[in-house]
Amino acid sequence: MTLFKTLSILSIGMVLLFGDARKEAVKKDLQGLQGKWQMQSSERDGKKAPDEFVKTFKRTVKDDTYVVTFEDGEGEHTLSGKITLDPTKSPKWLDAHMTDGGMKGKTMVAIYKLEGDTQTLCVALPGKDRPTAFDSSQGTLLVWKRESKATKADGR
Numbered sequence: 001m002t003l004f005k006t007l008s009i010l011s012i013g014m015v016l017l018f019g020d021a022r023k024e025a026v027k028k029d030l031q032g033l034q035g036k037w038q039m040q041s042s043e044r045d046g047k048k049a050p051d052e053f054v055k056t057f058k059r060t061v062k063d064d065t066y067v068v069t070f071e072d073g074e075g076e077h078t079l080s081g082k083i084t085l086d087p088t089k090s091p092k093w094l095d096a097h098m099t100d101g102g103m104k105g106k107t108m109v110a111i112y113k114l115e116g117d118t119q120t121l122c123v124a125l126p127g128k129d130r131p132t133a134f135d136s137s138q139g140t141l142l143v144w145k146r147e148s149k150a151t152k153a154d155g156r
Contacts (some may be wrong), residue, residue, distance in 0.1 A: 005112040025087040032114045033061045033083070040118075043136040059144060066096070078129065085112075093130065094121065110139065117146035 035142040039057035042049040056071040067080045079101035086093040091111040098106050106126035111134065113120050124139040131138035 012080070013111075017072045022088050023084075026085050029087045029114060030083070031099075034063075036060050036147040037043065037119070038147055040143040040145050041141075044139075046136055054055060079103070091132075091134070096123070098126075119144045133155050 007046070032049055039054050039059070042054050042057075053070075053072065057068065058066045058070070059066055061083070064083050066079065066083055067078060069078050070075060071077070079098065081096050081098040081100065084095040084097065089111075092113065094110045094112045094154070096110065097106070097109045098104050103126060108123050108126055109128075109130040110121045110123040111121040111131050112122075113134070120134055121138075121142045122134045122139045123142060134141060
């Protein structure tokens with residue numbers, strides 16, 4: 001076997017191996033995001049959003065889709081979209097492709113970490129560079145907490 005053929009076979013094998021490892025990492029992290037979430041905090045440029053506003057944000061993730069609802073002085077709003085993950089990056093990457101709401105057709109790029117029932121994100125506005133650190137000067141720093149399966153809509 002020639003050196004070229006040997007290198008070609010090794011290259012194809014490595015692509016298949018790492019491709020499978022990436023798919024498994026995506027599957028694992030996507031599974032970890034499933035369910036209902038309540039926002040805990042939101043900070044931009046060192047300024048925290050008021051708790052009464054933050055607590056109105058709820059998110060549901062099912063497969064690779066998400067729906068976020070929140071309330072403000074104009075009523076209740078809904079945003080939805082698809083999630084693309086790349087957990088092989090450091091920090092891990094998340095892209096939120098908006099399919100509904102005021103930012104329909106836009107993509108927000110983010111970094112994320114998932115620690116048990118807590119997810120931390122640093123999200124850039126559409127058209128801005130992806131943050132490289134969990135720092136509110138680079139994007140909006142968000143912390144979400146998974147709702148307990150025992151918690152019902154009425155809080156019991």
